[in-house]
Structure formats: C-alpha cells, structure tokens
Amino acid sequence: MKKEQISFSYEVLNAVELLPEADQELFKKAREVTQLAYAPYSRFFVGAAAVLQNGKTITGTNQENASFPAGICAERVLLSAAASLYPGIPLLTIAISYFNKNNGKSERPLAPCGICRQSLLEYELRQQQPIRLLLGGMEGEIFVIDDAKVLLPLYFSGSDMT
Numbered sequence: 001m002k003k004e005q006i007s008f009s010y011e012v013l014n015a016v017e018l019l020p021e022a023d024q025e026l027f028k029k030a031r032e033v034t035q036l037a038y039a040p041y042s043r044f045f046v047g048a049a050a051v052l053q054n055g056k057t058i059t060g061t062n063q064e065n066a067s068f069p070a071g072i073c074a075e076r077v078l079l080s081a082a083a084s085l086y087p088g089i090p091l092l093t094i095a096i097s098y099f100n101k102n103n104g105k106s107e108r109p110l111a112p113c114g115i116c117r118q119s120l121l122e123y124e125l126r127q128q129q130p131i132r133l134l135l136g137g138m139e140g141e142i143f144v145i146d147d148a149k150v151l152l153p154l155y156f157s158g159s160d161m162t
C-alpha cells in the first residue's frame with residue numbers, strides 16, 4: 001500500500017488593513033455588496049468582488065429563491081457575470097465576504113461551498129491562469145489563497161472524460 005498526502009498553504013492576515021492597497025479596496029467592495037444579496041430565506045448575505053486583467057472590477061451576490069435549489073451563490077453569480085461581460089479576459093483575484101443576519105456574526109473567513117469550488121476550478125482551467133482568493137468577513141482575519149483549485153484536491157475536470 002502507498003500513502004499520498006495533499007496539503008496547501010495560505011496566508012492568514014489579522015485584518016484587511018494588512019493587505020496591499022488594491023486588495024484592501026477589492027475586499028471592501030466585497031463587504032459593501034453583501035447588502036445587495038437577495039437572501040430572505042437563509043438571511044446569510046454573501047458578497048464577492050473581482051478584478052480582471054483589464055483592470056475592471058465586477059461583483060456578485062447570492063440570489064435565493066422560494067424554490068430553494070434555484071438559488072445561486074455569490075461566487076457563481078460573479079463567475080457568470082465575468083464570463084458574460086468580459087469574455088476571454090482573465091479573472092485575477094476574487095474577494096469574498098459575508099454577513100450572517102441570523103446571529104450578527106461575521107468575523108470568521110468564509111470558504112466557498114463545494115459547488116463553487118468546482119466552478120472556480122473550471123474557470124481557472126478555462127482561462128489557464130490561477131485565481132487568487134481573499135476570504136473574510138465584515139471584520140477579523142483574512143485568508144489569502146493564491147490558487148483557488150487547491151481548495152478542491154483530487155478534482156474532477158473535463159480531461160477525466162477524454
């Protein structure tokens with residue numbers, strides 16, 4: 001028997017102010033747009049903001065539905081917006097923040113859900129360039145992950161079907 005291990009490293013910053021200026025701006029934008037989320041059912045408001053290689057910034061928020069599975073996460077709203085508004089322009093960094101209206105808490109970084117990890121991975125493979133993630137809440141620590149696909153070890157992709 002053979003054992004394998006997969007690990008990855010990421011940076012943990014104590015506060016958003018420790019990020020480079022451009023990242024701070026992006027993260028603040030993600031915090032700001034959480035208010036635009038449509039989350040009447042979960043009351044969990046997620047905001048994402050991304051910068052593209054052409055310098056443009058785009059945002060996305062979670063959009064829920066009374067038919068729960070029809071709801072979509074902020075990250076995938078953002079990826080769809082990026083691909084629609086700026087096709088072929090690589091996405092460099094995505095900042096993701098949230099606010100939990102149920103308990104008012106928002107100090108622990110939020111990591112994207114499994115479906116969003118899969119979507120981020122596909123986007124990276126498509127643009128052949130890593131996507132950097134900045135994860136956090138309305139206050140507290142920020143996680144910096146240099147390549148989104150590390151969040152999905154042993155991933156499934158189109159090449160598995162060839």
Ligand code: THU
Binds near residue numbers: 042063064074112
């Ligand atoms: N949500 C996101 O938008 N992104 C995530 O990474 C985790 C979950 C949304 C989906 C749903 O509207 C609410 O948060 C609660 O799950």
